Amino acid sequence: MHYANTYLEKPVVPDVKITGEGTTDVLKCMLNTGSDIYQGACKKRGSTLKEEYKNASGTCYMDPRDMAKLGVNNWDTVLVKTDFGEVVVNCAVSRDAPHEGTVFICKGPWANTIVSHDTYCCSDPTYKGIKCTVEKTDRKVLLMADLMRWVYKKYVDEEDDDVVENMESLGELPVYHGRKWEELIDHDL
Amino acid sequence: MTYEPPVTDYDYIVENCTCAFCGCNCDDLDYLVKDNHVVAVRHACRLGASKIMEDMDQRLLVPMVRDENGELKEVDWDTALDKAAEYIANSIRPVFYGWSETSTECMKEGVALGEYIGAVLDNQATICHGPSLQAVQNAGYPIQTLGEVQNRADMIVYSGSNAMNSHPRHMARYAVFCRGYFRQRGRFDRTVVTMDPKFSDTAKCSDKWIGFEQNGDYGFYNAIRAVLRGKELYQDVISGIPKEDIYELAEEMKNAEFGVLFFGLGLTHTLSKQRNIDIAIKMVQDLNRYSKWGLTPMRGHFNVNGFNIFMAFECGFAFGVDYCRGYPRYMMGETNTIDLLVRKEPDCFMVIAADPGAHFPNGANQHLANIPVIQIDIHWGPSTELADVVLPGSFIGVECAGTSYRMDGVPIYMKKAIDKPETCRDDEWIVRELKERVMKLREEPNVAPKYVPNPNAL
Numbered sequence: 001m002h003y004a005n006t007y008l009e010k011p012v013v014p015d016v017k018i019t020g021e022g023t024t025d026v027l028k029c030m031l032n033t034g035s036d037i038y039q040g041a042c043k044k045r046g047s048t049l050k051e052e053y054k055n056a057s058g059t060c061y062m063d064p065r066d067m068a069k070l071g072v073n074n075w076d077t078v079l080v081k082t083d084f085g086e087v088v089v090n091c092a093v094s095r096d097a098p099h100e101g102t103v104f105i106c107k108g109p110w111a112n113t114i115v116s117h118d119t120y121c122c123s124d125p126t127y128k129g130i131k132c133t134v135e136k137t138d139r140k141v142l143l144m145a146d147l148m149r150w151v152y153k154k155y156v157d158e159e160d161d162d163v164v165e166n167m168e169s170l171g172e173l174p175v176y177h178g179r180k181w182e183e184l185i186d187h188d189l
Numbered sequence: 190m191t192y193e194p195p196v197t198d199y200d201y202i203v204e205n206c207t208c209a210f211c212g213c214n215c216d217d218l219d220y221l222v223k224d225n226h227v228v229a230v231r232h233a234c235r236l237g238a239s240k241i242m243e244d245m246d247q248r249l250l251v252p253m254v255r256d257e258n259g260e261l262k263e264v265d266w267d268t269a270l271d272k273a274a275e276y277i278a279n280s281i282r283p284v285f286y287g288w289s290e291t292s293t294e295c296m297k298e299g300v301a302l303g304e305y306i307g308a309v310l311d312n313q314a315t316i317c318h319g320p321s322l323q324a325v326q327n328a329g330y331p332i333q334t335l336g337e338v339q340n341r342a343d344m345i346v347y348s349g350s351n352a353m354n355s356h357p358r359h360m361a362r363y364a365v366f367c368r369g370y371f372r373q374r375g376r377f378d379r380t381v382v383t384m385d386p387k388f389s390d391t392a393k394c395s396d397k398w399i400g401f402e403q404n405g406d407y408g409f410y411n412a413i414r415a416v417l418r419g420k421e422l423y424q425d426v427i428s429g430i431p432k433e434d435i436y437e438l439a440e441e442m443k444n445a446e447f448g449v450l451f452f453g454l455g456l457t458h459t460l461s462k463q464r465n466i467d468i469a470i471k472m473v474q475d476l477n478r479y480s481k482w483g484l485t486p487m488r489g490h491f492n493v494n495g496f497n498i499f500m501a502f503e504c505g506f507a508f509g510v511d512y513c514r515g516y517p518r519y520m521m522g523e524t525n526t527i528d529l530l531v532r533k534e535p536d537c538f539m540v541i542a543a544d545p546g547a548h549f550p551n552g553a554n555q556h557l558a559n560i561p562v563i564q565i566d567i568h569w570g571p572s573t574e575l576a577d578v579v580l581p582g583s584f585i586g587v588e589c590a591g592t593s594y595r596m597d598g599v600p601i602y603m604k605k606a607i608d609k610p611e612t613c614r615d616d617e618w619i620v621r622e623l624k625e626r627v628m629k630l631r632e633e634p635n636v637a638p639k640y641v642p643n644p645n646a647l
Contacts, residue, residue: 005193006235006238006239006242030403032387032403034351034454034455034458035351035354035355036351036354036355037235037236037353037354037355037357040236040239040354040355041235041236041239041240042239043544043547043570044210044236044239044240045239045240045242045243045244046243046244046247046248046567046568046569046570047244047246047247048247048547048568048569048570048571049247049569050244050246084550084551084552085551095390096387096388096389096390097388098388099386099387099388102386102387102403104387107547107548108547108548108571109546109547109571112547112548112549112550112551112554113551114551115550115551116550116552117527117531117549117550117551117552117553119522119525119527119528119531120460120462120522121521121522121523121528122319122320122323122462122463122521122522123315123316123319123320123323123508123509123521123522123525123527123528124315124316124317124319124320124457124458124462124527125316125458125527125549125550125553126458126459126460127316127454127458127550128403128454128455128458128459129403129404129458129459129460144571144574145574148546148571148574148575149574151551151554152554152555152557152558152574152575153558154259154557154558154574154575155255155259155260156259173246173247174246174247174569174573175260175261176251176261176263
């Protein structure tokens with residue numbers, strides 16, 4: 001069946017070519033979170049288990065000068081740490097650059113791991129303006145289901161972060177146990 | 190993105206549907222339907238089209254309950270509803286969170302259940318425009334409809350809001366590019382100003398970008414207010430903006446014929462929270478000494494405003510309403526979902542048409558891992574990974590009709606275009622069933638004890 005396509009594997013970002021190792025291992029930054037059109041389109045379609053959501057939401061948008069300081073290129077992985085947690089995300093050049101010293105991660109399970117839950121009695125957590133550090137890493141960005149398992153560990157017996165991180169992936173499709181997915185609906189779309 | 194030919198293979202078109210994405214509630218969409226699926230959408234933005242042509246891979250189709258191994262198992266509706274009702278009836282401090290992506294008709298059942306059981310009812314405003322609602326109570330609500338903006342406004346200010354990314358048709362349909370009765374030339378008759386620390390996509394197509402520094406919004410609005418009241422600015426640079434620019438902007442705003450301030454989460458999520466909005470509202474009040482100005486919060490979900498209006502009508506409070514004492518009570522920082530979860534208070538959490546897994550901070554979500562979570566939604570999302578009972582609902586505005594409220598408070602009836610999947614149920618039906626089952630399990634409603642005056646106080 002022909003239908004209009006709204007999928008996009010990765011957000012479109014400006015090209016950048018960073019050469020060299022960079023001048024620092026750990027970069028101190030200000031973290032902002034919020035939505036952008038790629039994250040919004042993917043989340044609202046419901047494709048949250050997929051690689052697409054990982055790329056749209058689990059990406060740290062940086063100023064190219066900050067990327068040069070770290071020696072990272074588009075779609076390398078970085079580790080972002082705040083007082084509230086740490087998470088591995090992709091990095092890419094921000095479409096809104098220049099904003100040296102500020103990084104932007106779209107809202108979603110990845111950003112949630114590191115934002116502040118402090119509401120200062122105003123009902124609203126502080127999602128913007130959080131101090132963070134960014135460093136280069138070899139660890140992989142987790143898919144949504146794996147990330148939820150790694151962070152909250154609601155349905156695994158294991159307590160060790162490293163063990164849960166390296167468990168077998170839950171995959172990009174819902175897991176149905178009783179009946180096969182194909183039996184539930186005409187899966188032609 | 191590569192070029193794609195237009196979709197020509199469809200059975201019929203459903204015209205004038207209402208978009209179920211953001212607070213703009215665009216009601217001019219056409220759905221192209223084939224074999225009971227929407228295969229293309231006309232007039233919608235990227236976000237709306239994407240949402241309406243949902244991802245069927247992840248559609249929730251059957252009710253599911255976690256078994257002892259922590260795996261979701263498909264069950265029939267009776268079993269799932271009984272399990273959910275049991276969790277609710279046995280809880281002491283249940284929280285019903287969500288409601289923003291469902292119809293006002295469903296909220297009616299929800300508030301009846303919440304009042305019966307003594308629950309906390311809260312919606313997404315608690316993590317987005319909650320501070321705005323608080324500021325409205327502090328300082329007032331100089332609002333206008335989006336139709337007035339389209340026909341009259343000649344100055345549009347976006348503050349802390351990136352409309353091009355989160356409300357893509359807002360500029361085209363209501364505020365900037367559209368032609369209006371008094372603004373026949375559309376964009377050419379309007380001045381657009383964006384205030385944002387980031388040079389956002391909205392700023393790129395504005396006439397003026399005010400890039401104040403991070404957390405500098407409060408100081409900046411105060412400076413404008415001072416200028417509007419004829420005061421001299423002593424500092425040369427305020428919140429990263431030179432004072433000459435502030436004088437110029439204040440003069441321009443004074444001389445507008447009809448100005449509108451649209452503000453987004455950039456103001457509510459920074460440190461000053463509701464005080465930012467307080468000062469923005471007071472600035473609009475000051476501007477009204479010279480010209481006609483109004484403001485509108487850029488609401489995110491299509492019915493997030495609906496819940497606030499509905500609850501304010503039902504019990505007098507807009508969100509974060511606590512029924513545990515048998516009467517509605519509301520206290521910022523106390524009866525709001527994030528604060529409750531961070532304090533680890535709730536012992537049962539029902540998510541309806543919302544996704545706390547994707548939008549709550551880690552510190553709040555950690556508590557969801559300790560308590561039973563009931564999810565009523567249409568897609569398998571981050572919250573499903575935390576849910577113990579999953580009840581598949583239906584898609585308001587596509588598979589099911591309902592009423593929603595636009596960001597300016599105009600109610601819009603969203604019509605049904607296609608049939609829902611056979612195994613799904615309407616949200617309204619699900620909540621009503623839950624209510625009836627909970628009433629059977631707990632026969633006594635939660636009512637306030639009779640008031641007895643303290644004899645010592647006499």
